[in-house]
Amino acid sequence: MDKKTHSEVIVGGMECAACSAAVERALKRMDGVDNASVNLASETATIDYDATKVNDEKIKATIEKAGYSIVDKEEDIEEEKSKTHSTRKILLIISIVLTSILMVIAMGPMFGLKIPKLPFVQMVLAFLVMLCGYHFFTKGFKTLFHLQPNMDSLVAIATSASFIFSTVSIFTNSPLYFDGVAMIITLVKLGKYLEFGSKEKTKDAIKSLMKLTPETATVIRNGLESVINIKRVVVGDIILIKPGEKLPVDGVIIEGKTAIDESMLSGESVAVYKETGDKVYAATINTTGAITYKATEVGNDTALANIIKLVKQAQGSKAPIARVADQVSGIFVPIVLLISIATFVTWYLLSKDIGYSLSKSVSVLVIACPCSLGLATPIAIMVASGKGAKLGILFRDAKELEVLQKVNHFMFDKTGTLTKGELQLYSIITFDNYDKDEALKIAASMENNSEHPISKAIVNKAKESNLELLKCEEFNVVMGQGVVSTINSKNYKIGNDKLIKNIDSIQNEENINLQKDGFTTLFLEEDGKIIALFGVKDTIRDESYELIQYLNDNNIKSTLLTGDNENTAKSLANELKINEYKAALLPDEKEAFIKSKKTKNTMTAMIGDGINDAPALSSADIGIAVAKASDVAKESASIVLINGSLKDVITARRLSKATMRNIKQNLFWAFFYNTVSIPIAAGLFVKFNLQLTPALAALCMSFSSLFVVTNALRLNRFK
Numbered sequence: 001m002d003k004k005t006h007s008e009v010i011v012g013g014m015e016c017a018a019c020s021a022a023v024e025r026a027l028k029r030m031d032g033v034d035n036a037s038v039n040l041a042s043e044t045a046t047i048d049y050d051a052t053k054v055n056d057e058k059i060k061a062t063i064e065k066a067g068y069s070i071v072d073k074e075e076d077i078e079e080e081k082s083k084t085h086s087t088r089k090i091l092l093i094i095s096i097v098l099t100s101i102l103m104v105i106a107m108g109p110m111f112g113l114k115i116p117k118l119p120f121v122q123m124v125l126a127f128l129v130m131l132c133g134y135h136f137f138t139k140g141f142k143t144l145f146h147l148q149p150n151m152d153s154l155v156a157i158a159t160s161a162s163f164i165f166s167t168v169s170i171f172t173n174s175p176l177y178f179d180g181v182a183m184i185i186t187l188v189k190l191g192k193y194l195e196f197g198s199k200e201k202t203k204d205a206i207k208s209l210m211k212l213t214p215e216t217a218t219v220i221r222n223g224l225e226s227v228i229n230i231k232r233v234v235v236g237d238i239i240l241i242k243p244g245e246k247l248p249v250d251g252v253i254i255e256g257k258t259a260i261d262e263s264m265l266s267g268e269s270v271a272v273y274k275e276t277g278d279k280v281y282a283a284t285i286n287t288t289g290a291i292t293y294k295a296t297e298v299g300n301d302t303a304l305a306n307i308i309k310l311v312k313q314a315q316g317s318k319a320p321i322a323r324v325a326d327q328v329s330g331i332f333v334p335i336v337l338l339i340s341i342a343t344f345v346t347w348y349l350l351s352k353d354i355g356y357s358l359s360k361s362v363s364v365l366v367i368a369c370p371c372s373l374g375l376a377t378p379i380a381i382m383v384a385s386g387k388g389a390k391l392g393i394l395f396r397d398a399k400e401l402e403v404l405q406k407v408n409h410f411m412f413d414k415t416g417t418l419t420k421g422e423l424q425l426y427s428i429i430t431f432d433n434y435d436k437d438e439a440l441k442i443a444a445s446m447e448n449n450s451e452h453p454i455s456k457a458i459v460n461k462a463k464e465s466n467l468e469l470l471k472c473e474e475f476n477v478v479m480g481q482g483v484v485s486t487i488n489s490k491n492y493k494i495g496n497d498k499l500i501k502n503i504d505s506i507q508n509e510e511n512i513n514l515q516k517d518g519f520t521t522l523f524l525e526e527d528g529k530i531i532a533l534f535g536v537k538d539t540i541r542d543e544s545y546e547l548i549q550y551l552n553d554n555n556i557k558s559t560l561l562t563g564d565n566e567n568t569a570k571s572l573a574n575e576l577k578i579n580e581y582k583a584a585l586l587p588d589e590k591e592a593f594i595k596s597k598k599t600k601n602t603m604t605a606m607i608g609d610g611i612n613d614a615p616a617l618s619s620a621d622i623g624i625a626v627a628k629a630s631d632v633a634k635e636s637a638s639i640v641l642i643n644g645s646l647k648d649v650i651t652a653r654r655l656s657k658a659t660m661r662n663i664k665q666n667l668f669w670a671f672f673y674n675t676v677s678i679p680i681a682a683g684l685f686v687k688f689n690l691q692l693t694p695a696l697a698a699l700c701m702s703f704s705s706l707f708v709v710t711n712a713l714r715l716n717r718f719k
Helices: 017-028 056-065 074-111 119-132 134-145 151-172 178-201 204-210 303-316 322-351 354-367 371-375 378-390 398-406 414-418 436-447 453-464 505-516 542-553 566-576 587-597 614-619 629-634 647-681 694-717
Strands: 004-012 033-039 044-050 069-071 216-221 224-229 238-241 250-255 258-261 272-274 291-297 393-395 409-412 424-430 474-478 482-487 490-495 520-526 529-537 557-561 580-582 604-608 622-626 639-641
Touching: 004 056, 017 033, 017 044, 017 056, 044 056, 056 069, 074 119, 074 178, 119 134, 119 151, 119 178, 134 151, 151 178, 151 322, 151 354, 178 354, 178 694, 204 303, 303 378, 303 393, 322 354, 322 647, 354 647, 354 694, 371 647, 371 694, 378 393, 378 398, 378 647, 378 694, 393 398, 393 647, 398 622, 398 647, 409 414, 409 587, 414 557, 414 566, 414 604, 424 436, 424 453, 424 505, 436 453, 436 482, 436 490, 436 520, 436 529, 453 520, 453 529, 505 520, 505 529, 505 566, 542 557, 542 566, 542 647, 557 566, 557 587, 566 580, 580 587, 587 604, 587 614, 604 614, 614 622, 639 647, 647 694
Parallel strands: 409 557, 409 604, 557 580, 604 622, 622 639
Antiparallel strands: 004 044, 004 069, 033 044, 216 224, 216 238, 238 291, 250 291, 258 272, 393 639, 424 529, 474 482, 482 490, 490 520, 520 529
């Protein structure tokens, strides 16, 4: 029997799109692997496989055979990259110095300097620069021998050919290209150094989130206080938090009252009042009183850890638009090698000049780096996912960033989504001059035994009126209809018109009028006689008006899907100016309705509270959950709004548009750059005096990759 497994590994040694394409091809060819996706920007590979045929050792062996490595821990790759970056910085400085000396010797006479040619000195200097760029040759030739050539292969072949030719030319008195060899390596190293710094900035969102949690916690064990490392905190520990301190883990307050700044989770700048029994979260800030609380989630189970996990998941995934670049990247380097060979052969046949032909061939190899192509999509996804997290919008997958801006039909749950989910009793109508307070007292006494939101609304109203509740002698809940009870030897019923049957025309008219105004209604019956009618209503969120107005202004269809009655649904739809509504729907009926609306030209989004609407959220093209931070890990939605504000739907859609615009700019530049630069480097426009030297080609290549990364970083300015 198949045992389907999903795994994610960190891949070390990838430099360009050809690298990630090579690893992805190798993984997909494995027997038992259903799907594999390799992300260059996040340096991760996600693999879906049959565990009966594939295991971690086989995956590792496959990646190593392709010329790359698996890094066991994320901390290890960060440490390795930091060391490598420092080493390359030193080698870059040495390379720049050596290249500068070489350029003065090689080109000094062109500027009137009386400097001898010193060919052997040039050869030694060029060789030393090549040693500074040793990684181009160790990785480049390794992947070439594995028939998986990448950017390093292009640089290694180009500079090796130029160096060998120039060494031979010393003895044949032909032109030397040692300066070009040094310049290519130095400029490519400079470009990669700058690109590394820029790419690291794309991870700022994750790094800032990870730094939010304090390193230590004050715990009370056996009555004694001690400060311990946060990693040693376990579930059940009692933690003391003083004013101004950050909370180390999630938990529940057991003593004390305070106001806690939860802006890092909710985006709200106003501190939230907390007391005994309230939930608190790691990395939030205690602003006033001291509290003690019991740890309920620690380490990777905290709300913050789940948020970081979601952001990393989104950053490591691929948007559908990336498949274009992936397909091209997989065959790009071999095609460039063929073009380079063709360029050399053609120019040699035309000019009989080996040096000139080699220069053109090398220019093609150097300028055609596929880095910009491979980074065009994932680098923008990384920045946008991180920016979304800072704004309280969590994208589970890169697909959502691409699809959301295409959605043209939004569907909404009512309670807890368009409304606050906080029912209040607004209307009490009594019949035959029955006292309103007495009717409310009886109703609240009955409903006090129920946890239903409507029951709470009635009980809360009685408490506000300082009414003393009565003791129920009997109590029975009739599911979906109401409550039956006995108080002071009288029989009472409170519920909807399914429970209460003897409704006269006047009472029915009052009932209909309340429902038309959006109220949920309940009748109160005493010994078979209706004595009161209650009208309960939810409060519409202020941002609901703004969101629906935005959709209407942009000609985007909206539909209300609710389990509430026809009149209430109609009233809310009219109030908010929603295009259509469907009332009295069960969860599976909501799901069926959404599926019926999904067509080739209709992209759907369902917005709900993320708990009761799981089937509907999953069936839409995009599921958006208005959820609390504590629910993040449980949501079935593809986008989670942890601020709980519907305004964030607008922000998420705008971010989606900005991201796709950025990706298209990057892809256009990558394709345009290679389409234009390769023919120029090959010498097709020599008659127009438009050509590139190998050194200038290296400069252009470095600029191309840097442009893509820098353009993606502009998304950090999104507001």
